[in-house]
Amino acid sequence: MTVDQVTYLTFGIVLLLSIVIDMGFLSKRNKSITLKSALYQSIFWVGLSIAFFVFLWFEQGEKVATKYITAYLMEKSLSIDNVFVFILIFSFFKVKESDAARALLIGVLLAIVFRIIFIALGIELINRFHWLLYIFGGFLLYTGVKLFFKSAEEEYNPGDTKIFKWFSTFFRISHLEPNGRYIIRSKGKVFFTTLFLVVMMLAATDIVFAVDSIPTVVSLVKDRAEDPFTADDKLVIYSSNIFAVLGLRSLFFLLRGAVNKFDYLQQGIAVVLIFIGVKMLIEYFDIHISIYISLAIIVASLTFSIIYSQYKTRKGTPPEVNDGSI
Numbered sequence: 375m376t377v378d379q380v381t382y383l384t385f386g387i388v389l390l391l392s393i394v395i396d397m398g399f400l401s402k403r404n405k406s407i408t409l410k411s412a413l414y415q416s417i418f419w420v421g422l423s424i425a426f427f428v429f430l431w432f433e434q435g436e437k438v439a440t441k442y443i444t445a446y447l448m449e450k451s452l453s454i455d456n457v458f459v460f461i462l463i464f465s466f467f468k469v470k471e472s473d474a475a476r477a478l479l480i481g482v483l484l485a486i487v488f489r490i491i492f493i494a495l496g497i498e499l500i501n502r503f504h505w506l507l508y509i510f511g512g513f514l515l516y517t518g519v520k521l522f523f524k525s526a527e528e529e530y531n532p533g534d535t536k537i538f539k540w541f542s543t544f545f546r547i548s549h550l551e552p553n554g555r556y557i558i559r560s561k562g563k564v565f566f567t568t569l570f571l572v573v574m575m576l577a578a579t580d581i582v583f584a585v586d587s588i589p590t591v592v593s594l595v596k597d598r599a600e601d602p603f604t605a606d607d608k609l610v611i612y613s614s615n616i617f618a619v620l621g622l623r624s625l626f627f628l629l630r631g632a633v634n635k636f637d638y639l640q641q642g643i644a645v646v647l648i649f650i651g652v653k654m655l656i657e658y659f660d661i662h663i664s665i666y667i668s669l670a671i672i673v674a675s676l677t678f679s680i681i682y683s684q685y686k687t688r689k690g691t692p693p694e695v696n697d698g699s700i
Contacts, residue, residue, distance in 0.1 A: 377433055377434065378605045378606070378609075380433065381429075381430070381433050381434060381609060382605075382609060384429065384433075385426070385609065385612075385613055388422070388426065389616060392422065392620055393483070396479060396482075396620070396623070407471075407474070407475050407624075407627040408627075409627070409628065411627075412624050412625075412626075412627035412628040413628060415623075415624035415627075416621060416624040416625055416628050418624075419617070419620055419621035419624060420621065422617070422620075423446055423617040423618075423621075426442070426613065426617065427439055427442055427443045427446070430442050434606060434609075437665065438606045438609075438610065440665055440666065440669060441594060441595045441606075441607075441610045441665050442609075442610045442613060442614055443669070444594050444665055444668055444669040444672060445591045445594050445595060445610055445611065445614035445615075446613075446614040446617055446618060447669070447672055447673065447676070448587070448590055448591060448594065448614075448646065448650075448672055449587055449591065449614050449615055449617075449618030449619075450618045450621070451639070451642070451643055451646070451672075451676050452583060452586065452587045452590075452618075452643060453583075453618050453619065453621070453622055453625065454625065454629065454636065454639060455583070455639065455640060455643060456579065456580060456583050456622065457622060457625050457626050457629050457630075458629070458636075459579050460478070460481075460576060460579065460622070460626050461626065461629070461630050462531075462532060463532045463572060463575050463576065463579070464572065464630075466531075466532040466533060467532070467568045467569075467571070467572050469568075469569065469572055472554065473552065473553075473554050473569055474626075474627075475623065475627075476554070477569055477572055477573055477576070478576070478622070478623040478626055479623055480573050481572075481573045481576030481577055481580075482576075482619060482620065482622050482623055484573070484576070484577035484580075485576070485577055485580035485581075485619050485622070486616055486619055486620075488577060488580065488581055488584070489580070489584055489588075489615050489616065489619060490612070490616075492581070492584050492588060493588055493611055493612060493615065496588050496589070496592065497592075497603050497608060497611070500592065500603070501602055501603060504599050504600045505599075507589070507592070507593065507596075507599045507654050507657070508599070508654065508655060508657075508658055510589035510592070510593070510654060511589075511593070511650075511651045511652070511653070511654025511655040511657075512651065512655065513589070513651070514586065514589060514590060514593075514647045514648075514650050514651035514654065515647075515648055515651030515652060515655065516651075517586055517647055517651075518643075518644045518645070518646075518647030518648035518649075518650075518651055519644070519648060521640055521641075521643065521644040521647065522640075522641055522644035522645070522648070524640065532575060535575070535578075537574065537575055537578040538571070538575065541566075541571055541574060545566050546563065546564070546565045546566065547565065547566055547567075547568065547571060548560065548565035548566065548567050548568070549568060550567070552567035552568060552569040552570075554569070555567055555569065556569055556570040556573070557570065580619070584615075586647065587615070588611075588615070589650075589654075590646075590647065590650045591610075591611050591614055591615065592611060593650050593653055593654045594650070594665065594668055595607045595610045595611055597662065598657065598662065599654070599657045599658075635683060635684065636680065636683050637683045637686070638679045638680075638682050638683045638686070639676070639679050639680060639683060640679075641679055642675045642676045642678065642679025642680065643675075643676070643679075645675040645679075646671070646672050646675050646676070649668075649671050649672075649675075650668075653668070
């Protein structure tokens, strides 16, 4: 077997075992996740991601491993922003503790499937039309500037989203207590429960975030916009995305009581998106930024925004989420 085949096989085995472990041991039905358990699980997922980084270093070399860890850190930071939206969704629908872990697991599995599909489509489109990267660069620049100046008062409201309104219009939704069920029968008719709606909104939310994250990762792994994707590029894109998504569930339980501890994380993410957008656009002028510089800027921006958030709280921020309900 070639080195690439061994690497892909290893990644596939790790992914399959991770899903089995998550479904069989870490997210049992009707089981609540404590803060201590969430911490241990988060350490497990991060440790697994770092172990894969070490594996890539020895199998594929320093540059591929550096691309992977840079892309993973970018995806992980975006996933924290994603988790805060998840917290608002669970709070809006008043999801019980006993139902939360399994609903999150299903949402994460759907997110992985959709990510794989969108990555495959994105790679194919960019291979055919490399100039799309310049459009993505402009989009990321616009998104970053908009996110940087977004006020704390512009809170996400699940009830105002298109996915909520679409499902409420075209599907029969039961507002009875779901008790772990996603579909119920009443008077001979089939109804979807609010728990099913939560899962669909989790998957839809991740798709929205993928619109930013996938072009960002593509920019980080491609040396030149016009170059075709190599097997290593594809591996880095898939693995960094999937490893970041796998840790979403434990990250949710770890962060749900600390929403206000990351008030300025969005500014750090915004700076990174602006940087990536500029990086993609200046490649038109044959100016290329090293992956090591990209890694340094991502780490510095996110670290500063997190530290700054600990010392300064926004005025008028809402109280933290109560641990008694989601």
